Amino acid sequence: MNPLSRARALFCWLILFCLGAVWIARQEYVDQHERFFQSTSVAQRMLSQKTVQHEAVLATLAALSHPPSPERLYPSLQPAMPQLLGLGHLPGGVWAGSLPQPPGLQAAVERARELGRPVTMPVDDARYWLVAPSGWSLLLDARQLVPAADFPPGLAHLTLTVNGTPLVLLDKQAGDTAPGLTLALQKPLGAASQPFPIRSTRKLTPDTWPWTAWLGWAVASALLVAGAAAWQRSRAEARRQQEQVRLSAMARLSTVGEMAAGIAHELNQPLTAILAHTRAAERLLDDDEERPAVRHALLASAQQAKRAADIISRMRALVQPSSPARREALDPDALVASLRFLREPELARQGIRLTWANASPGARPLGDRVALEQILHNLVQNAADALSGTKGPRLIALEGRVADGQYQFSVSDTGPGIAADAMPRLFAPFYTTRDQGMGLGLALCDTLAGSMDGRIDARNLTPAGACFTLSLPRAGGAA
Known part of the structure; x- marks a missing residue:
């Protein structure tokens, strides 16, 4: 997995923050709704207690055998019941009260x-x-049932409908035009x-x-994403180093193989000549007296020369890259993605700039x-070496395409190009134009390509630059 880029990290943080912000908002809404419901229930119980108190007062007055006159009783009740505006009694159809008899x-x-309970007559x-x-009647003012200061602080707007029109008992948000979500009960x-x-x-x-919770979550989520990005970068760097170590080991082994092949090629001819001359000398011996000793020495020399040739042959067979045991259809995009993952930071x-x-x-x-990974890595490294001393744009372009029935990888650069005298010997072992080069990289690539029936x-x-093209057999069908 590639490490998070800045854009991807920002996108992940935005998604994480939005999810957390929605959860925080929902929890806050649930909490606000619960407090609002409780505060409204408390206000409803407070008002209900007052109205039940009215029924209790009427029941008490009806139970008195000799109740006092309403004019005398009203002053004593009014301090305890600020909502009481008048009191009256209608015994035998004759009204007695602190106020005139109301109509109806x-x-x-x-x-x-008929109902067996008190009824209301709205004024x-x-x-x-x-x-x-019983005929007892109370004139009440709903505005005085509960003082506004006694309502729970969680309430904002409270109305009571007495005669069809809502009566405002509390209004703490009067004139507030700010947007928001309205709670109602x-x-x-x-x-x-x-x-x-x-x-x-x-x-x-x-x-x-x-806002405070949102800000805290924004910081926390940003730290989480930053930590995840740093962890991914560290893992990617560790993986990159492991891959580079693996490729370096393979490159060293392949280099040793090419070197051994070159040494074997160079030494086999003199060793063969030594073997041939020794055997010729063995046949030309004429001195009968020295013949046994010379023969023994020559036989020993021939055996040692043959043994050296066998050792070199076994060394070459041991380290020389062999043809891959199995070939498969490969995904070029995945191959180049792995290459870019390993090389782009160093090239940057x-x-x-490396493109595909x-x-x-x-x-x-x-x-x-x-083998294909090794070839591409060597070609990209050669292109990077060619660009090391150039001025102007530095670009290595990789391209994959089907041409002439084969799949071709091309690696081109914007460097100085290949000298005309170097072109014929470019893939020869131990030929190099670099001071520190061994002349085995392109020879190895050519050997590996040949092992895959490629070239x-x-x-x-x-106007400038060089292009190396690797042609490989194409898989029979699209993968």
Whole structure:
């Protein structure tokens, strides 16, 4: 897996932050809704207690055998019940009260007796008469049921509907036009005689949003993504170093193989000559007296020369790269992706840009993956060496395409190109144009390509640069 780029890291952080922010917002909303529900329930119970208290007062007055007159009773009740505006009694159809008799009182008393409980006679949006079956009546002001300061602090807007029109009991968000989500809850009061609906609303404006939690999560998620990116980079670097060590070991082994092959080629001829001359001398011996000793010496020399040739042959067979045991259809994009993963950081430090273009998507070369990787790495390294002393743009372009029934990899650079006198001997072992070179890299590539029934060609580009083309058999079908 490639390490996260800045754009990908930013995208991952954005996704992670959004998911966390949504979760935090949901938890905050649930918490706000729970507090709002509890505060509204508390306000509903407070108002219900007041209305139940009205029923209790009427029941107490009805139970008195000799109740005091309403004019005398009202001053004593009013301090404890600020919402009480008047008190009256209708015994035997004659009204007695602190206020004049309200219209429709007799009908209200009869209705209360039919229902067996007190009934209400609204006066306006806030005031209403509560009439009991006993004839006792209370004039009440809903605005005075509970002082606004006594409501729970979690409430913002509270209304009570007495006579069809909502009566505002509390309004802490008056004139607030900020955008937000509105919470709403409606409940009736608990008294059977006064089941006025109470409605509570609250807008969750931006000042109530969890900005601190969001900011904390933004920092935490950024640290998480940064840590993950650093961990991926460290793993990628470790993997890159392992791959470079593996390729270096393979390159050293292949170099030893090429060197052994060259040494064997150079030494086999003199050793063969020694063997031939020794045997000739053996046949030409004429001195009968010295013949046994000379023969023994010559036989020993021949045996040692043959033994040296056998040792060199076994060494060559041991270390010389052999044909791959198995060939398979390879994915060029995956091969180059591995190459770029290993080489791009080093090339970038040298100011060299490495590009890849697949002109024949879906086509697959047939060969050995390890050998093909080694060839591409050597060609890219040679191109990088050629660009080390150049000025201007430094570019190594890799391209894959199908041509002449084969799959071709081309590695081109913007360097000075190949000298005309070097071109014929380019793939000869131990030939090099570099001071520190051994002349085995391209020879090794040519050997590996031949083991896969392929070939490598080199040419100069116009106006400058060189291009190496590796041609391999093409797999029978697209992979």
